[in-house]
Amino acid sequence: MIGNIVSFLSSGENIAFFICALLAIGGAIFMISFTKVVHMVAALAITFISMAGLYVILEAEFVAVVQILIYAGAISILMIFGIMMTKHRQGEEEEPHRPWHNGLLFVGAAALFGMIFYAIQKTELPSGSFPKVDDNTLEIGKLLFNVHVIPFELMSVLLTVAFIGAIIVAKREED
Template sequence: MLDLSNIPDLFASGRNIVFFLFALCAIGGAVYMISFTRVIHMVVALAFTFLSMAGFYVLLNAEFVAFVQILIYAGAISILMIFGIMMTKHRSEEEQEQRRPVHNVLLGIGVLALLGILFYAIQKSTFPDAQPFDGGQDNTLEIGNLLFNQYVIPFELMSVLLTVAFIGAIIVAKREED
C-alpha cells in the first residue's frame, strides 16, 4: 500500500514546489517536442525544455551552468535549428495532419502509467540522509581556474574541433546548393 502521508511535508517547502514546476515544464516541453509535427514548434518546445533545465541548475546553486544552459542550448542551438529550417526547401502545400485519437489516448495512458510506476518506486525507496553541501563562495571562479589552468589544452582542442565542424558544415551546405 502506498504511503501518501508525506506528500504535505514534501510540498511544505517552496524549493520543492519550484522543483515540481520546473519538472512539469521540462516534461511537458519534451512531450510537446516529440508530439508536434511542425519543426518550428518542436524547436520552441525544445527551447522551453532547455530553459526548464536551467531552472534545475539554479536550484542546485550552479548559476554558471544555468547561464551556459540558457546561452548555449536555449539560445544558440535553438537559433541554429531555426536557421537550418529556414535554409532548407519545404513543399508549398501543407500536409494534412491525420487525426489519431486512439494514438493520443494510448499515449496518455502510457504517460499516466509511467508516472504511477515512478511515483510508486520513489515512495518505496529509502534514501540516505543528505550531507550538507558547501558550494563555495564563487563557483564560477573555480570553474574558470580549472578551465584555464588544469584543462586548458582540452578546452583549446574542443574549440578547434568545433571550428572544423562548423567549416565542414558550411562546405557540405555549399555542395548541396550547387
C-alpha cells in the same frame, strides 16, 4: 500517499522543482508530438529553459546560464536557421487519426509517473556531505584552466575549424 504529496509541496523549492520538471517533461512531449518543425523548436526551447531552472534549484548557476546561452539560445537559433535554409513541401500526407492514441499516451505517462514517484518515495538514499564552495564559477574556471586546459583548447580549435568550414560551404553555394 496524499500526505506525501502535500508535504512535498510544502516548500517553495519543491514547488519550483515541480513546475520546472513539468515544463521540461511537457516541452519534451510536445516536441515529439508536434508536426511543424518551428513548433518543435519552440517546445525544445521551453525544455531547455526549464532545465536551466532545475540547475538553478541545484545551485549550479554557471551551468544554468550556459544552458540558456548555448542550448536555449544558440541551438534553437541554429535549428530555425536550418529550417529556413532547407526546402519543405507543403501539403504532405498526414498520419491517419487514431482516436485512442492520446488516451493511451496519457494513461502510459500517468502510470510511468506513478511508478517513478513510488520508487523515489521508497528509496533510501545515503546521506553525505559535499564541501560547499563560495563561488561555483570560480571553481569551474580553476578546473577548466588548470586541470582540463588541453581539452578546452582542442575544443576551441575544433569550433574555429567548424566555423571556417561553414563559411567556405556558404560561400561555395553563393557562387
